[in-house]
Amino acid sequence: MATIDYARRVESYYPSKVREVFALAAKPDMISFAGGAPALDDLDFDFLADASARILREQGRAALQYSIGQGVPVLREAITQVMSLEGMTAEANRQVVTVGSQFALNLVAQNFVDPGDVVLAESPSYAGGMAVFRAYEGEVRQVATDADGLVPAAEGRRCRLVYTIPTYQNPGGTLMPEHCRVELMEICERHDVYVIEDNPYGLLGFDGATHRALKADHPERVFYLGSFSKIFAPGLRLGWVDPPAEHVAMLVGTNETGVLNPPTFTQLLVAAYLRDDGWQDALGHMRQVYARKAGVMVDALREHMPAGVTWNDVAGGFYVWLTLPEHVDAYDMVAPAIDRGVVYVPGVAFYVDGRGTHELRMSFCLPSTEQIATGVEVLADVLRQESAR
């Protein structure tokens, strides 16, 4: 047996409290408010089965072969259409297709985060994103937010990256308003700081309206991260990054060192899915489903939660962010909630510094409306009991 002697960067890894919760909750019939898994019921599985079979029969030799590190051109062309929905005039020669936007985040961090660099993130922010910056030995500082999203803070240390999810934020659910977007970009331009705009939920506004991406007006300032996980299928693990033009070659090279090329076959499948107009119809239907589920969740919160519990308005995305009375610890509530068949993610998972003890995230994307109504009632009951102890 060898001695365990990990690389020093391992010390800066960010232990995921989300993972811990998922492990506890792997029981049948659990009502899960924990994950960010999309509802896939509206996908046209027959269409996808036929498209897959056709790709393998008609162009199997190409689909199962190596392809280029930047991603297959036909998918990058389709991506420009998707990006145009949020005001971006993208060019297919600068997008880099990645194994989920998660890996895109790794590529950016690998090239721009030196050990000790500060990466600014929203407060709270996506646990899996902050884990990436920590893996590259960056120091994540979560800056003050109000209900409007990120308020950039001047910092003493070197800072090259701001990480933001401006549209239907994870976990906060907030939509960054226009004046904050303007202010954020002004500050980042002034201080020569890049913005990572992580936008998996941008097309999931309940009213069907889209919001102009930060990238649209600042193409050379923003690493735009797109994902097919929330609007199509996370099991394909495909996303992309549209970087400032001068960094395309570097990101392609890093993508190649990481995975040689993104998977060919499923890139062609996504391209086929986007070629058919059905995807926008399916997306429209998903938006309605999520809107209804969010409505049921908020109604149930209103009906069952005791005084002193507050939550954000939800206009899109997957999450409701709850603030409990200060004397209640949302992490301590996890075990009793799971005992009664309901799981959520305690707020501490979304901070790097131990904050969030009386906050929690509830996702409404996957459970049924019946489960949502039942689960909120159970949680309210657990909260009352914890509160009384």
Next chain:
Amino acid sequence: MATIDYARRVESYYPSKVREVFALAAKPDMISFAGGAPALDDLDFDFLADASARILREQGRAALQYSIGQGVPVLREAITQVMSLEGMTAEANRQVVTVGSQFALNLVAQNFVDPGDVVLAESPSYAGGMAVFRAYEGEVRQVATDADGLVPAAEGRRCRLVYTIPTYQNPGGTLMPEHCRVELMEICERHDVYVIEDNPYGLLGFDGATHRALKADHPERVFYLGSFSKIFAPGLRLGWVDPPAEHVAMLVGTNETGVLNPPTFTQLLVAAYLRDDGWQDALGHMRQVYARKAGVMVDALREHMPAGVTWNDVAGGFYVWLTLPEHVDAYDMVAPAIDRGVVYVPGVAFYVDGRGTHELRMSFCLPSTEQIATGVEVLADVLRQESAR
């Protein structure tokens, strides 16, 4: 526009001369001895089309959803069967499925390579592998080899990893003999150094015989890297690492930070492919095809190459490694060869220190036997002209 100011680790990236060659060679009708792309003609595309369609129709909700970071259990079970062919009694609970074995290499490097650490590799070795260690700021030292493969060297600097491709090496084509395997493992046990056993070609011995993996007798000393790219389909980008048991959890966590989970749908597809006995028949046929192609290449070399050119014996894998007379530079020959429609990889691509100037790698995996015969004749002619200058 922001200032380019990359992270310091970018300075240690390894510029790929292979990539440069590929860019030059992207012309129609080129006879390519350059790539490591497998011949896919023997795949049963109808079977794969049907299997894909069935997965999406019958279990589409699971196939297109997130799954676990370690990889789906049904694929890991199938992998244990594949590993048993080379003498390994693997357990499905310790393999970690990755986006190609390329990403497995990244996971190991991320956790075990500190800046300045020495990673020992064969001389010559796989360019894409050495690029990974460099990306994590390791210093690759390529140690002396004879025709037998790796001869480990004691080094002054801290060294935790030896990277080896013992079976049908890339690019050397060599099969490490038993006594060298024993010696290598003894030295690594004594010095408490881990071995990364990269084994994409192990099942591609022309005679159908397999060789006992280093992992088989040293499960806690070896990170075993397996790949479906050479024995099935590189376009799926699926491979795995079977690490020492104590490092499974760390690699799973790192896999999650990188890509959340390996793609679900295509993992199920590979599992379906391996469930059917047809894959071993297809592999047997591929072995015969590669054996025939290698034979044609070696015969053509014997017929056309001038005196002073030597090459390794080839008993499996994809490559013939050529040594030219010392006054001929294989890199200088690339452009005239491409002008005449033939491309290969110059030897310098497989060294980190500028060696390999009069060596080159020729792959016989993808071109037809006719192309191989023609291409070798052309190359011999180019060589004679360069030699005369």
